Amino acid sequence: DIVLTQSPDSLAVSLGERATINCKSSQSVFRISNTNNYLAWYQRKPGQPLKLLIYWASTRESGVPDRFSGSGSGSDFTLTISSLQAEDVAVYYCQQYYNTPPTFGQGTKLEIK
């Protein structure tokens, strides 16, 4: 199984500042045949269902604010929130769908400093 390791486990950022979460895969999730990275990012706010933010490593889901962006390729990926808002307090997860079983990172808890 592909292991995804997120860093840090928790993060405190001031309002308006940049937040960066990393996700490292135990093997590449880049498929040469279609030049896509098989990685998604999710957000879980307290008391709410998981919400898809990013897929194909950098494609923003419809309705997701453009302060959220995904980057990276191969086995190293980053979720960036360019200007942290209070409503961004949540736990963030990465997921690979390169092969079965799909696997998730352990989660990163983002708080306001």
Add this chain to the structure above:
Amino acid sequence: EVQLLESGGGLVQPGGSLRLSCVASGFTFSSYAMSWVRQAPGKGLGWVSSLSGSGGNTYYADSVKGRFTISRDNFKSTLYLQMNSLRAEDTAIYYCAKDRDSTGYDNWYDLWGQGTLVTVSS
């Protein structure tokens, strides 16, 4: 409203059975594969099973293969997970999730339910 609503969780003894349901609304249920993902207390998310939109292709995590059965009723827009021979390690919140297409593999999940808690304990 586009949503998924799980039910059927509860307390069950080791070796027992439970059937989870997930009712979908707001989208064409039969056009999408559906999955179950669980999260044990203090643990991360773990994929359990996926089922193609037609219901013809099933996929299971090794840890539940032979004990769990995923199924769907496209007329009722409902996904099921029949869980037999339950073990303490199956204790978790079980989430229903909508796949991004109909295949059941190589997918991200674009809609999630709130989850239903399954506790396996004597």
